[in-house]
Amino acid sequence: MRSRDSAPPQDTEQSNTTGWTLRQIWMLTVACCAVALVVAAMAALNTALPDLARDTGASQSQLTWIVDGYTLTLAALLLPAGALGDRYGRRGLLMFGLLIFGLGAAIPILNDSPEWIIGSRAVAGIGAAFVMPATLSLLTAGFPLSQRGRAVGIWSGVAGSGAIAGLLVSGLLLEQWSWKAIFVSLAVVSGVLFLTGFTIASSRQTDQAPLDVPGTVTIATAVGLFVLGTIEAPHRGWLDPAVVGLMAGGVAAAVAFALVELRREHPLLDVRLFANRAFGSGSMSLLMQFLAILGLFFFAVQYLQLVLSYSPLESALALAPIAVPVMMLSAGMPFVLPYVGLRPLLSVGAAILGVGILLMVRLDEYSSYPQVALPLVVAAFGIGLCTAPATTAIVQNTPDEKQGVASAVNDTAREIGAAIGVALAGSILAAGYGRHVQPAVDAVPDVAKEPVSSSLAAALHVAQSAGPQGEQLASFARKAFLEGMDEASIALACVCFASAVVLAVWAPGRKGSSPAPRKDEELADVD
Structure with a gap:
């Protein structure tokens, strides 16, 4: 028997496989805006950290947690949140997540102490954990299988370029207002999306299995x-x-x-799904993609602002071209996937991503913007080739009633990859910079040794007050940073190349990339 608030899986309009209905287009729009919001929130504060530190007195450790507190709670709760959406209704969990996210974003508007900002980011991360899997599972439940790939491709493109949107919007806001405007915009947008949630259909699993x-x-x-x-x-x-x-x-x-x-x-996640080559390789590909691209962003933003002296807005605009090939290829890859299979898309995409990151070693403190754009665009082509196929492989090889969990696996792979990528790139960059800047550290007064050795930003601050020797110190520190950036680029590129080899062996070809057999091809219940 069907649940009392459910409706027939498909109406006549929905069963038309030649085009999307207005209801489907609206659902896709709301889902993409919601996922763009929570992804943008990951990157939005990076451009505001110097101003935030100055105004609040936050320490370096507190600044780190202002950024990472959001990622920690988001990543930890994705799978449970996805399962709750499957059980109690995906729209309801989406709206609940948007409400919590908005409340968390609003806290620093009222109390701007570092401790409260860290807490607000953790609360916003809890809300984001409910939003992310709900956006994708609403689409997989709301579109028939024949139309699902294109919707997932567009969602993947938006999710993959959301960080750029966050940097761009925050840069625009900081041109006119203080860092608090970023939190205001996040709270306002989440409130608007919360209201639009009432206009879309929901879905849930019909079999109310007990929560694991x-x-x-x-x-x-x-x-x-x-x-x-x-x-x-x-x-x-x-x-x-x-x-x-x-x-x-x-x-x-x-x-x-x-x-x-x-x-x-009734497991939360049937771990036997990872034995499915499409599901397993798709998950591994997403983890690798976000490891590489977030690691690249970590040092690319610093390079643009500290070495080339770009403003926050200019650095965001410099990264914006990445979004174009990611969006275009993500929308088109679901059409290509049935004809070529996962293997070439995932492996070639990983290799091209590695080439793009490796091209960063060509840059120096005098590079022009076209020279900077080349590696970024090459990396974007690699991401565009493999991000939508990887997500499609996950959702098409998971039972329809578990689409919230499938979406959470997709998002968890992204978040874990992002955390590892930033940590790996940050560690290698810091070690390389510290090693190459040591001769300058030995030459400066004792009071300046610690800041000069800690980071390029601190070294440039010391150089500003160092008199005639300041420019020489700044130039030496920039060169040390470039050496560390080269080492981080090579390491990330090697990860991509190794992943390409693994995916070339593990990912299935054309015949093995088709969806897993289903008991029922109908859509999930819609209320």
Whole structure:
């Protein structure tokens, strides 16, 4: 028997496979705006950190947590939030997430102490954890299989370029107002999207299986500990006992999660799905993509602002061309996927992404913008080739009633990859910079040694007050930064090339890339 608030899976208008209905287009629009909001919020504050530190007195450690507190709660709660959406209704969870996100974003408007801002970001991350999987699962439930690939492709393009939107909008806001305007805009947009949530259809699984509490606890613990370890690694060192303990605890909790799920009649996530080559390789590809691209963003933004002296808005505009090939290719790849299969798209996309990142080593402190744009656009083509096929592989090989969990797997892979990418790039960049700037550190007064050795931004601040020797110090520090950036670029490129080899072996070809057999090809219940 169907649930009392459900409707027939498809009406006559929806069963038309030649085009989208206005209701579907509106649902896609709302879903894309919501996912763009939560992804943009990850990057939006990066351009405002100097102003925020000056106005609030936040320490470097507090600035780190202002950025990473959002990522930590978001990543840890994605899978449980996706399962709740499947069980209780995806639209309702989307609106709940938007409400919590908006409340979290509004806190710094009223209290701007560093501790309150960190707390607000953690609250916003909780809300984002409910929003992200709901946006994708609403689409997979609201579009028939014949139309689903194109909708997923557009969603993937928006999700993949949302960070650029965050940098661009925050740069525009900072040209006219203070950093508080970023929080105001996030709260206002979430409020508007919350109201639009009443205008879209919902869906939920018809089989009300009991919530998997042991699985929920173990996976939230696993992801939370592992992400926390990657966040702390650049500051403490990868071999620091606390970092090793956190990451080992995360791995142990992940193993416990797998063992628990194999024994559950109604698991939160059927871990046997990873034995499906399309599902497994798609998840691995997404993790690698966001590891590489967020690592690239980490040092590219610093390079533009600290080496080339771009303003926050100029640096955001410089990165904007990345969004064009990502959006265009993501929308088109679902049409190509049935003809070529996952293997060439995922492996070639990873290789091209690696080439783009490797081209960053050609840049110096006198590079022109076309020279900067070339590696970014090449990397964007690589992302565009593989991001939509990877997401499609995940959602098409998961039962319809578990689309919220499938969406959460997609998003969790992105978030874990992003956390590792920033930590890896940050660690290599910091080590390379510290090693190459050491001769300058030895030459400056004792009071300036620590800031000059810590970062390029601090070294440039010292150089401003160093008199005639300041420009020489600034130039030396910039060259040291470029050496560290080259080392980070090579490391990330090697990760991409290794991933390309693995995906060329693991990902299925054309015949193995078709959706897994389903008991019912109907859409999920719609209320």
